[in-house]
Amino acid sequence: MDGKPIDAFDKAFELAARLSEAMRQALTERGLTERRAEVIYLLARAGALVQRDLAEALGCSPRHVTGLIDTLQQDGLVKRTPHPADRRAVHVVLTEPGAETARWMTRHRHDSARTILGDLPATDLAAFTRVADRILGHVTQAKRENRS
Amino acid sequence: MDGKPIDAFDKAFELAARLSEAMRQALTERGLTERRAEVIYLLARAGALVQRDLAEALGCSPRHVTGLIDTLQQDGLVKRTPHPADRRAVHVVLTEPGAETARWMTRHRHDSARTILGDLPATDLAAFTRVADRILGHVTQAKRENRS
DNA sequence: GTACATAGTGAAGTAGCTTCACTATATTTG
DNA sequence: CAAATATAGTGAAGCTACTTCACTATGTAC
Incomplete structure (x- = not known):
């Protein structure tokens, strides 16, 4: 597993949730939102x-x-x-x-x-970016559709 | 570029922002939050x-x-x-x-x-998951540190 | 059976955001 | 150039998602 679309997709959402939580926390310590x-x-x-x-x-x-x-x-x-x-x-x-x-x-x-x-192979990072871009392309496309 | 940690990292944050926005939108159409x-x-x-x-x-x-x-x-x-x-x-x-x-x-x-x-190679998806897991490991670790 | 912990909720308050109405200034137009 | 119209910012009021605190009703332990 982990090579299936649904796994990557779910992972992206988990990442989204945790990352914004972590960000929020780091900023709070500096008195920011x-x-x-x-x-x-x-x-x-x-x-x-x-x-x-x-x-x-x-x-x-x-x-x-x-x-x-x-x-x-x-x-x-x-x-x-x-x-x-x-x-x-x-x-x-x-x-x-x-x-x-x-x-x-x-x-x-x-x-x-x-x-x-830092210690992950560049090929993994490049693949990550490819998948992320694919997802981003779709969500921004959807956004534009709704705008029109 | 795009093989550098900072690019993947920034991409992850952009993904986080857009994904939760897209999610919010899809849910709103169903009357949910x-x-x-x-x-x-x-x-x-x-x-x-x-x-x-x-x-x-x-x-x-x-x-x-x-x-x-x-x-x-x-x-x-x-x-x-x-x-x-x-x-x-x-x-x-x-x-x-x-x-x-x-x-x-x-x-x-x-x-x-x-x-x-659906049409991305499984190797890309697996790499995506690897990078996502790495990030997740760090943010949840940080969370636990702050908890203690 | 008295003392203490726990599940849920009312009341009140905070943070982030919106719309609407208004003032002050800019821009357009006849 | 005067009158109409658009734009930048802000007060007032209100909404949603959330919190804490105080209280009631019930469960648990000694």
Whole structure:
């Protein structure tokens, strides 16, 4: 066994559940939630974002972004700065502690990957990625179908 | 690329996010949530369960199980029956519609697996499972460490 | 049979999220 | 350029999934 589709499929779901639980736990120790971490990740990548774009990227309502940024700002991880061209909009940028958190996230991700998967053959990892991509292709396809 | 640990690791997280989203969506169309589906799955497997054991299996508070069973009962998927030996406890069992829902879940799972992964070589699926197991081993280990 | 543990539930509260209504500013258009 | 319309953000209110705490009813142990 373990070469059958259903086994791999079930394994993927188990992985999904445990991984997000583990992630949640690691983030909690740093005083973060998945959502807040996502904001930090997006800001680290983009440099600065308007709340509207954050809502788009996060797939949540603009109203909720307000709250997210509120608490992130209270925690000193981001700051609201005036948008250079649009006085309605708010530029959200990482503070230095926020940027350090982003670096920690990256470091942690790479370290975990190396620790957990470092000694597996590249062929296994490549096969894993192939199967994962196949599943991803189908779930994102389904998503688009529902959107139209 | 794609043979590197970090790529597989990131892929696993993307898989986790998309898969639970896809799951949530499929369940919504049947009027279920992940939690309610989990209850149905557990009941289908065990035959009957006391709410206390459900709370244990779900990893949530007994109080929350009360609410979960309330709505599931309103929807006609489960029923509360007196526990044969303990008058404090409640035996929760699936109704016929509940059992049918459980069968639908199983069918849907198998069909999806076949559709999505059916034509991939068994060696890829086996490699996928190996990598998934490696990750699972680490996250559950971490969980136990934190527990002690 | 008194003391203590356990199963379930009401009441109240938290976190994450939504919609709706409103203000302030931008953009379009006649 | 003035009027109409669209857009960025936020307050208010509300929903869902969950928790803890206090309480009742029952079971178990000494």
